[in-house]
Amino acid sequence: MSFIELQNVYKIYKNGVTAIADADLKIKKGDFVFVIGHTACGKSTLIKMLYREEKPTKGNVFVGGINVAKLKNSKVYKLRRKIGIVFQDYKLLPKMTAYENVAFVLESYGYKATEIKPKVIEALARVGLKEKLRSFPDEMSGGEQQRVCIARAIVNKPKVLVCDEPTGNLDPETSKEIMKVIEDINKEMGTTIIMATHDKDIVNRMKKRVVVIENGCIVGDYEKGSYKVDEAH
Amino acid sequence: MKPIRILGRSISSAFKSVVRNFSLSVASISCIIITLIIVSFAILLSVNVNNFTKSIESDLTIVVFAKEGTVKENVDTLKKEIDSIPNVVDIEYKSKEDLKNEMKRENETYKNIIDKWGDEVNPLPDSFIITVEKIEDIKETASTIQNLEHVDAVRYGEGVVENLVDVFGIIRNITIVAVIALIFVTAFLISNTIKITIYSRKNEIDIMRLVGTSNTVIRLPFLFEGLFLGVIGSIIPVLCTIYGYVLLYDKMGGVLFTDIMPLISPYNFVFKVSGVLIIIGALVGMYGSYKSVRKYLKI
Known part of the structure; x- marks a missing residue:
């Protein structure tokens, strides 16, 4: 079985809007997949279903053997501990330093203080922020804040990293740096990456598998490097 | 060990949060102080009226x-x-x-x-x-x-006695209902004030949820925060109860206007009432937090 698998998935909101329709998708362990499409095409909904921020109306969503669609609300945290999430708006706690923002995840899991410190420093070193441990979010640039967000996502060594437009708020240069960090995580840690984006430069340059969504439907699934955004649009 | 560690962290985080969100904490505490003073007054009245009734009854x-x-x-x-x-x-x-x-x-x-x-x-x-x-x-x-x-x-003093016992019975029932109603009002007020505190930390709760923190672990610091606010808020009402009642007792010479209405001796009694106030403050504070956090947990 694939590491991530969507079977006949539908998401229809209460107001009747169909965000995802009949989606089937398989992603192997260690894959790097871009999910692309226009704004409001359903890519964020698809990403959110992976970490059960949205519940599918119909169908099954498997992540690392867990059927997300059938997961009880009270057990969702167990799924999220296996998934690292990178957000477009970073979602850092403003009153905590970079170190604290990453450490609080492990603290809330009940790790010992002696276990937490090396893990947090390792995660921050991996994203190149070893020198900024004591900086608060408002003392860091957007790129640095996104790195903290990535460090927080990988600190528990998740099997999969789900990224929802991680470069959406960054300039092209910084975006490149962030993508380098994410690519390294994929290569060095073997983490499966699934990333929603509409940054065509990144997609074209990185030559990864691309899943295209239009109006809530998966309309294309291209193997590594076989897709160029400009050709289709 | 793990639950103890989580508990310890929750307590320290709750303490930090009370200090960090100082102005909102002051708002919650003030609300608790005012309502608990009223609750204290109602309890003192209710227990004393009960005492008058018993005292009169035993003399009959x-x-x-x-x-x-x-x-x-x-x-x-x-x-x-x-x-x-x-x-x-x-x-x-x-x-x-x-x-x-x-x-x-x-x-x-x-x-x-x-x-x-x-x-x-x-x-x-x-x-x-x-x-x-x-x-x-x-x-x-x-x-x-x-x-x-x-x-x-x-x-047997027919007429007068029955009327007196009836009047005290009514006053006793009214004060008991008032105490219960006041406790509910306190719970409602505190829960609303704490709701504002927690609303300002909606993002924090959201982030904790998204990174895989269990609902219990998210809720614990807030419960302790409610507990702290409740206990801190009960300090002034407790002091008012102890000093106020002792002063009243001494000034009135141990009776309320007449010998047939003896006041309960303050020693022990004020401490029991204070204990009740602290417990009400703590429980109501925790309940307020519990209810408000639940709203943001999506459970």
Whole structure:
């Protein structure tokens, strides 16, 4: 079985809007997949279903053997501990330093203080922020804040990293740096990456598998490097 | 070990949060202070009214006068008959001689009159003073005694006593309802104030949820925060209760306006009420937090 698998998935909101329709998708362990499409095409909904921020109306969503669609609300945290999430708006706690923002995840899991410190420093070193441990979010640039967000996502060594437009708020240069960090995580840690984006430069340059969504439907699934955004649009 | 670690972290995080969100904490604490002072007042009133009622009830007796000329044997029979009535707990016999002497002792004017009677003349009747168990059945017991042979008259302060007991009963019920209602109002007010505190930290809760923190671990610091706010908020009401009540007791000389309404002695009593206030503050604070956090947990 694939590491991530969507079977006949539908998401229809209460107001009747169909965000995802009949989606089937398989992603192997260690894959790097871009999910692309226009704004409001359903890519964020698809990403959110992976970490059960949205519940599918119909169908099954498997992540690392867990059927997300059938997961009880009270057990969702167990799924999220296996998934690292990178957000477009970073979602850092403003009153905590970079170190604290990453450490609080492990603290809330009940790790010992002696276990937490090396893990947090390792995660921050991996994203190149070893020198900024004591900086608060408002003392860091957007790129640095996104790195903290990535460090927080990988600190528990998740099997999969789900990224929802991680470069959406960054300039092209910084975006490149962030993508380098994410690519390294994929290569060095073997983490499966699934990333929603509409940054065509990144997609074209990185030559990864691309899943295209239009109006809530998966309309294309291209193997590594076989897709160029400009050709289709 | 892991649960203890999580508990320890929750307590320290709750403490930090009370300090960090200082202005909101002050708002919650002020709200708790005001409502708990009112709760304290209602409790003090309720318990004291209960005490007045009990005190008056315990003083209530039935006085039975035997018919004039009843012989000793019949007086004894009457005593036995009265004693066998279930509601009678105690019966004290007072012979006409006892009454005469008692009256002489009580009042100088009576003494002068009674002294003129001489030894052979005593118009006073033999009597019994009866204590009853259930005050609400006093009327029925009095009429049972009235129907016995050799009984001339039965007196128990009819009318006045019943009205007094009724009034105290009503006041007692009102204060109990007021205490319960106030506790609910406190819970509602505190929960709303804490809701504002928690709303300002909606993002924090959201992030914790998204990174895989369990609902219990998210909720714990907030529960402790509610507990801290409740306990801190109860300090001033506790001081008001202790010093206020002791002052009132001393100034009023241990009674409320009249001797038939004795105030409860403050020692022990104020500490018990203070304990109740702290517990109410803590529980209501925790309940307020619990309810508010639940809203953002999506459970």
